[in-house]
Amino acid sequence: MTAPILELRQATKRYAGVPAIENVDFDLRRAEIHALVGENGAGKSTLTKVMAGVVTLSSGTMLIEGREAEPRTPLEARHLGIAMVFQENSLIPTMTVAQNLFLGQEKFYNRLRGIYIAAQQFLQSLNFDVAPTTTVSLLGAAKKQMVEIARAVLHNAKVIIFDEPTASLTPEEKKYFFDLMLDLKRRGVSVIFISHVLEEALQISDRITVLRDGKHVVTDDTARFDRARIVQAMVGRDLSQTLYGKRKQLARPPGQRVLSVQNLRMASFVKNTSLSVFAGQITGVFGLVGAGRTETFKVVSGVMKRDFFHGGEVYLHGRPVRYRVPAPAVRDGIAYVTEDRKIEGFFETMSIARNIYMGLLAKLGRKRPLLSQSEAERVGDKWIKALNIRAIGKDVKVVELSGGNQQKVVIAKSLVQEPDLIIFDEPTRGVDVGAISEIHQLINRLADDGKAVVVISSYLPEIMAISDRILVVRQGKVVEEFSASEATEEKIMYAAIH
Amino acid sequence: MIAAATRLVDQLLGRGEAATTVPPFDGQLKPNQLLETAPVIAEFDAPEDLATDGKTVLIANGTAVLRLDGAASVEVARFDRHITALCCLRDGGLAVALDGRDVQVIGGAFDGKQWYQAAGKPFTAVNAIAQGGDDRTLIVTDGSDAEPYERWCYDLMERGESGRVIELDLSTGVERVVAKGLAYAFGACVAGNEVWVSESWSHRILAINASSRRTVVGHLPAYPSRLSPAAGGGYWLTAFIARTQLVEFVLRETAYRRRMMREIDPRYWIAPRLSSGHTFLEPMQGAHIKTMGILKPWAPPRSYGLVIRLTQEGLPRYSLHSRVDGSHHGVVAAVECSGELFVLAKGCGKILRLQVAALERETLA
Numbered sequence: 135m136t137a138p139i140l141e142l143r144q145a146t147k148r149y150a151g152v153p154a155i156e157n158v159d160f161d162l163r164r165a166e167i168h169a170l171v172g173e174n175g176a177g178k179s180t181l182t183k184v185m186a187g188v189v190t191l192s193s194g195t196m197l198i199e200g201r202e203a204e205p206r207t208p209l210e211a212r213h214l215g216i217a218m219v220f221q222e223n224s225l226i227p228t229m230t231v232a233q234n235l236f237l238g239q240e241k242f243y244n245r246l247r248g249i250y251i252a253a254q255q256f257l258q259s260l261n262f263d264v265a266p267t268t269t270v271s272l273l274g275a276a277k278k279q280m281v282e283i284a285r286a287v288l289h290n291a292k293v294i295i296f297d298e299p300t301a302s303l304t305p306e307e308k309k310y311f312f313d314l315m316l317d318l319k320r321r322g323v324s325v326i327f328i329s330h331v332l333e334e335a336l337q338i339s340d341r342i343t344v345l346r347d348g349k350h351v352v353t354d355d356t357a358r359f360d361r362a363r364i365v366q367a368m369v370g371r372d373l374s375q376t377l378y379g380k381r382k383q384l385a386r387p388p389g390q391r392v393l394s395v396q397n398l399r400m401a402s403f404v405k406n407t408s409l410s411v412f413a414g415q416i417t418g419v420f421g422l423v424g425a426g427r428t429e430t431f432k433v434v435s436g437v438m439k440r441d442f443f444h445g446g447e448v449y450l451h452g453r454p455v456r457y458r459v460p461a462p463a464v465r466d467g468i469a470y471v472t473e474d475r476k477i478e479g480f481f482e483t484m485s486i487a488r489n490i491y492m493g494l495l496a497k498l499g500r501k502r503p504l505l506s507q508s509e510a511e512r513v514g515d516k517w518i519k520a521l522n523i524r525a526i527g528k529d530v531k532v533v534e535l536s537g538g539n540q541q542k543v544v545i546a547k548s549l550v551q552e553p554d555l556i557i558f559d560e561p562t563r564g565v566d567v568g569a570i571s572e573i574h575q576l577i578n579r580l581a582d583d584g585k586a587v588v589v590i591s592s593y594l595p596e597i598m599a600i601s602d603r604i605l606v607v608r609q610g611k612v613v614e615e616f617s618a619s620e621a622t623e624e625k626i627m628y629a630a631i632h
Numbered sequence: 633m634i635a636a637a638t639r640l641v642d643q644l645l646g647r648g649e650a651a652t653t654v655p656p657f658d659g660q661l662k663p664n665q666l667l668e669t670a671p672v673i674a675e676f677d678a679p680e681d682l683a684t685d686g687k688t689v690l691i692a693n694g695t696a697v698l699r700l701d702g703a704a705s706v707e708v709a710r711f712d713r714h715i716t717a718l719c720c721l722r723d724g725g726l727a728v729a730l731d732g733r734d735v736q737v738i739g740g741a742f743d744g745k746q747w748y749q750a751a752g753k754p755f756t757a758v759n760a761i762a763q764g765g766d767d768r769t770l771i772v773t774d775g776s777d778a779e780p781y782e783r784w785c786y787d788l789m790e791r792g793e794s795g796r797v798i799e800l801d802l803s804t805g806v807e808r809v810v811a812k813g814l815a816y817a818f819g820a821c822v823a824g825n826e827v828w829v830s831e832s833w834s835h836r837i838l839a840i841n842a843s844s845r846r847t848v849v850g851h852l853p854a855y856p857s858r859l860s861p862a863a864g865g866g867y868w869l870t871a872f873i874a875r876t877q878l879v880e881f882v883l884r885e886t887a888y889r890r891r892m893m894r895e896i897d898p899r900y901w902i903a904p905r906l907s908s909g910h911t912f913l914e915p916m917q918g919a920h921i922k923t924m925g926i927l928k929p930w931a932p933p934r935s936y937g938l939v940i941r942l943t944q945e946g947l948p949r950y951s952l953h954s955r956v957d958g959s960h961h962g963v964v965a966a967v968e969c970s971g972e973l974f975v976l977a978k979g980c981g982k983i984l985r986l987q988v989a990a991l992e993r994e995t996l997a
Contacts, residue, residue, distance in 0.1 A: 388659055390947065394851055396653035397877065408656035444646035447653040452850050454648070603659065615658050 137200065139164045139324050140185065140216070140293055145194035147180050154180040155348045157194070162293065167315055167325045169339035169356070171332065172368055173538075173566035177348040178328050182295045185326070186218035187211030215292030219282045219299055227271035231257075231264055231281050235288055260284055261310045274424060283311065287318065294318065295326040298564055300334055305422070305627070312338050330566060331593070332364050344368055365567060385602035385618040389413030390451070392555050392586035393434065398446035400438060403429040405610035406446070411555065411588055416581045418601025419590045421630055426610035427590045428473060431557045435470035436463035450555070464496050469548035473559035473590070479544035482533035486525055486543055487514020489532055493547030517546035522572060538569025545576065556580060557588040562596060574600055594623050606630050643884075652880040655835075655853040660940075660948035663929070666991065667937045667975065668958035670984040673703055678714070679983070681760070681858070682965040682976050685720040689967060689974045691983065692718040697726060700974070700983065709738060716781045719761035719770070727770055729758035732781030735772055735800065742802040750774070750798040750807040757781040760819040760858050770800040771810070771827055773817035785903050787816055788833055788855075789893055791883065797829050797840065811840050819858035821867055828867070828946070830856040835875065837946060848946035854938050855904070860967045863988070866949065867942040868966040868973065873904035874936035878916065906962025907979030908934035927957035935961035935979055941991075950995035952986070960984060 138161035145158045155177040162168050170178050183189045184196065187205030195202055198214050205211035208218070225234045232246075232253035253266035262280045270278060279299060286294050296315075300308050315325050315338060329335055335342055336356060343353040344367040351367045393411040398404050403426045411417050421427045432438040434448055436457025448455055450466055457463040460470070472478040480489045491510035495502055514528040521542045525535055532543050541561065548556060558577060562570040577600060581587045591597050597604055604621050606614040606629040614629035642648035657663050678694040689700045690708060692715035698705040709726065717729035725740020733755045737745040748754055757775035764771055777794040779787040795817030797810040811817075815833035822828075826839040828848055836850040837859070854871035862868050882889050882902045892901055899905075902915045909927070914934065921931035937954030954960035954977070962979025968988060975984040 387949075388947070391659070391851070394655050396651075396655050408654070408658075410656060410659050412659055442645065444652075447647070447651045449851060452847065456647070605658075612656070612658075615662050617662075 137164070138162055138197075139199055141197040142181070142184070143195045143197070145181070145184060145196065146192050147184060147189060148192045153192075153348050155184075155345075158345070158348075158350045160343060160350065160353070162324050162326060163341075164324055165319050165322045166340040167319055167327055167338055169335035169342045170326055170328045170345065171330075171335055171342060171364060172345035172351075173536075173568050176345040176368070176566070178345055179297060180348075181345065182218060182297060182326060182328065185211065185216055185293070186295055187216070188218070212289060212291065216295070217286040217289050217291035217293070218295040218297065219279075219286045220297055225270045225278055225281055227269070229270060230266065231268050231270060231273070232266035234270055234281055235266070235285050237285075256288060257284055260287065260314055280307070283314070287314070291323065293324045293326065295328075297328045298330065299327070300329060300331065307423070308334075330564065330570075332361050332567075335364070336361065368567060386415050386581060388415050388602075389584060389586075392451060394449040394452075395430065395434060396447045396449070398430060398433060398448065399441040399444065400426075400429055400433050401441065403610055404433065404440070407607070407611045408446075409605055409612045411586045413554070413586045414581060414584045415602040416577060416587045416589055416600055418597040418604040419588060419607060420592070420594065420597045420604060420626055421607030423592060425607040425630070427607045428559055429610075430607070431470060431559065431588060431590065434463075435468045435557060436460040437470060461496065461499065464551055464553075465499065467552070467554035468557070469551055469553035469555070470557045471545055471548050471559060471561060473563060475540055475544045480532045480540065480547065483531055485514070485529045486518060486523060486532055486535070487511055487528040489543050490514050490517050490546045490550055493550045497551040513550060517550060521546050521549075521576065536566070536569075538565040538573075541565050541569065541573065545573070549580075553585070555586045555588070557590070559590045560592065561589060562591075562593070570596075594626060597626070598623065650884055652877050652884060654875045654877050654880060655851045657853050657874075657953075661853060661938075661951045663953045663955055664951075664995075665955065665958070666952040666986070666994070667939065667954040667960045667963070667977070667984065670952070670960065670975065670986045672982045673974075673985045674700060674705060674983040676981050676983070679976050679978055679981055680715055680964070681718040682967045682974055682983075683718045683720045683726075684860075684967040684969040684974075685724070686969065689969050690718060690720060690726070691976070692716075692728065697728065711736075716757075717759055717761045717772075719763060721763055722767050727761045727763075729755075729761060729772070732757040732759065732775075734758075735761065735770070737770075737802065745802060745805060747772075747800055747805070747807055750796065750800075751809045753777055753796075757784070757787075759784075759817075762820050762822060762859075764799065765822045765825070768802050770802060771820045771822060772798045772800060773820050773829060774798060775816045775818055775832075784816065784818075785898065785901070785905075786893070789883070789889055789901070789903060792816060792833065795831070797827060799827075811838070811845065814838070818872075819856070819870075821859035821861060823867070823944075828859055830859060830869070832856055832872075837869065837942075839946075849942065849948065854936065856940075857963075858965045860965070862941060863968050863971070866944050867946075868968060869940045869942050870963045870966050870975070871936075871938040871940065872906060872962050872964050872978070874933045874938065876904075876932040876934075878902060878932060879904055904933075905935045905979075906964075907959070908961070921956060929955040929957045931956045937961045937963045937977055937979070939963055939966045939973075939975055950991070952991070952995075 140162040142160040146156050147154050172178050187208045187210050232249045235253050250266045264277050339356045342356050344351040390413045391410050392413050395409045397406050419427050433440045436459050487510050491513050523539050523542045604616045605612050642650040676693040681692040683690045691698050695711050696707050697709040699708050713730040715728050716732045719727040721740050723740035727737050729735050735747045755774050756777045759775045760773045762771045774796045776787040776792045793815045795814035796812045799808045799810050814831050818832045819830040826841045829838045832855040835852040837848040839846050839848045854874045857870045857872045860868045900913050933956045937960045939952040941949045959980050960977040964978045965976040967974050973986045973988050
């Protein structure tokens with residue numbers, strides 16, 4: 135057995151006296167892929183942030199190649215050979231991909247062309263299809279993630295920590311990414327891999343560590359784990375049947391056609407696409423990243439604009455509508471729950487109650503010219519209870535919540551508007567298994583109540599478990615529709631790719 | 633003035649009335665091959681309509697009314713003109729429309745009754761007859777007052793809006809116009825205290841009663857035609873052609889359309905047909921609809937076969953299709969009798985028969 139390259143002993147980190155991790159023992163071997171799993175709030179991010187120098191330990195020790203170390207900044211950690219690819223994007227949006235890659239390595243005289251050529255060669259060597267001259271703000275989530283990964287690899291780190299790296303990658307990109315991790319492993323690099331997708335952990339890792347409530351639960355060879363054992367270790371109860379275990383056999387019958395999109399066009403993202411959404415049903419929308427799913431529904435909800443000339447028609451309850459901004463769409467009963475909750479979903483420094491109240495104000499518009507603190511508290515209380523948002527109080531800032539609870543706040547912000555059509559874009563991305571189950575129950579309840587529900591997801595088991603009908607989008611267009619009973623993973627994936 | 637300016641802007645930007653968009657065949661209208669694979673029980677030269685008295689199925693074929701008896705057919709009545717609509721009356725009589733201009737009753741308590749006009753306007757294109765809620769009335773749809781029955785395509789290309797729904801009193805002979813100004817009324821059915829009417833060129837079913845009218849189902853991706861009651865509650869709706877963006881575009885290009893109508897043989901117009909694929913001179917050929925010489929089922933259809941099962945509220949429950957690569961196109965009538973659905977595909981002159989229970993099992997699984 136090789137000596138660990140990185141070790142944590144009795145690691146404890148407290149925030150305002152509350153332990154985020156407590157007495158955690160962790161070791162990372164040389165050239166291994168180590169999966170770190172746990173519910174949101176289990177302490178995974180804190181543990182890895184300690185390693186990456188983002189935060190320091192309150193007590194306990196950290197050893198790197200047998201020597202005690204305590205990196206106080208990410209730069210110090212990088213000098214010690216530890217790099218971290220964060221879940222939140224840390225790229226500079228106004229700079230190009232190449233400039234972001236070489237950020238911090240600038241020389242006195244920088245030849246831009248040279249940087250671009252080097253970046254191009256490097257990205258190609260990783261099989262990443264990203265143009266180095268593109269400004270980062272123009273990239274989609276998956277491509278930004280690729281740049282993040284490339285940057286970590288470029289720094290020749292001995293330990294690379296990936297926090298939810300595959301959340302926004304397509305299956306093909308994921309395969310490249312896994313190949314890349316295996317390649318890093320072959321080169322002697324150790325990888326810590328955080329993921330909520332347990333299948334990925336089981337597929338790629340050598341060992342798995344499970345954390346729960348800031349405490350170490352178990353570390354073992356991956357071969358000794360199966361999905362049920364991991365889930366049980368994560369949540370302390372058996373959730374395997376409530377997640378993606380059951381495939382829907384009995385679909386809800388459709389009600390009235392709530393939304394009809396006809397020959398919609400939006401630049402190169404949406405190409406003459408048509409679809410319908412019915413009341414009392416969950417319409418699952420599957421497609422690879424970049425297929426135009428999100429853009430289609432952003433046009434429907436007024437976040438994006440369709441083409442000016444011959445851009446197609448959108449009918450809501452049989453009435454033609456065209457929204458240039460989201461406000462009238464909200465007033466007409468359309469709620470769009472964004473996939474990028476950190477950027478578009480909430481005001482992170484505002485309280486839970488205020489965030490939810492903002493959702494109500496968006497609906498009421500000029501009818502509510504003055505803010506009411508008591509109303510905000512009342513509304514906040516109601517929805518915190520209704521969606522079981524776990525927080526110390528309604529005045530807690532949203533940024534302090536776990537991913538699952540943040541997502542519930544975003545959902546509450548939309549549901550407070552009492553919409554008829556609710557569009558969930560990747561509702562369980564970056565959400566722990568316990569919260570996934572609750573969010574799925576909520577979505578089902580909405581459909582049972584007669585609402586028209588759209589769930590956009592890149593995760594096939596989720597789409598299959600929750601949808602009454604499934605639309606497959608490819609290259610900006612709905613190309614196939616399956617009923618819940620006829621859908622199989624193979625059929626859906628075939629339609630999405632070919 | 634404002635309306636004219638809006639129209640101009642709409643035309644420029646391709647929106648509103650000028651949008652050439654077509655609703656998708658999805659949800660309960662998702663394409664299948666149920667009509668195409670349905671067994672053919674009979675084939676006729678000039679079939680026009682189906683009717684049932686609950687025990688047998690009658691077909692209007694040219695000038696004759698025939699009773700379907702398994703694969704054979706027995707003549708029940710013959711007229712001197714083409715039959716364009718047929719209805720079995722509860723008292724055992726038959727109501728027929730001849731050449732679309734004359735409604736007659738034969739047999740039953742009201743034998744010999746005849747109508748040529750309503751509200752001073754002669755019938756021009758009577759295409760469907762249904763019995764009213766009581767036994768004393770008939771509901772008749774007159775598609776257009778400008779074009780006769782067989783020239784329905786002209787009415788579409790001229791964007792006709794002169795269809796009428798007329799109630800005929802069998803006992804007194806009095807006629808009453810229930811609705812007018814419809815964009816080709818083609819098929820009617822009584823639903824409670826309302827009359828449901830297919831308004832083909834507006835792609836919708838209207839519910840009309842004494843004081844109001846409402847859209848039961850709109851934005852259909854096809855041109856609806858006759859309605860008939862379903863045994864389990866609800867209705868069978870046939871659609872004789874599917875909509876395409878190309879035809880929608882032609883319908884909005886007035887100058888082009890008029891020139892096309894003036895100069896080109898109607899068989900080759902860019903317009904929907906009850907059947908297609910007979911000659912290479914037809915529009916929409918080549919790679920648009922064929923790959924390696926094989927018709928793509930999902931290509932824009934020049935002709936199509938569609939039957940929609942509606943609930944009592946008018947919501948589609950499921951649908952039966954014959955797609956572009958099929959031949960059971962131009963479906964104009966469907967009636968349910970003794971647990972079987974009989975479908976008239978006028979485009980190919982065939983009668984199809986499907987087991988309703990098996991259909992429900994297959995489509996609602």
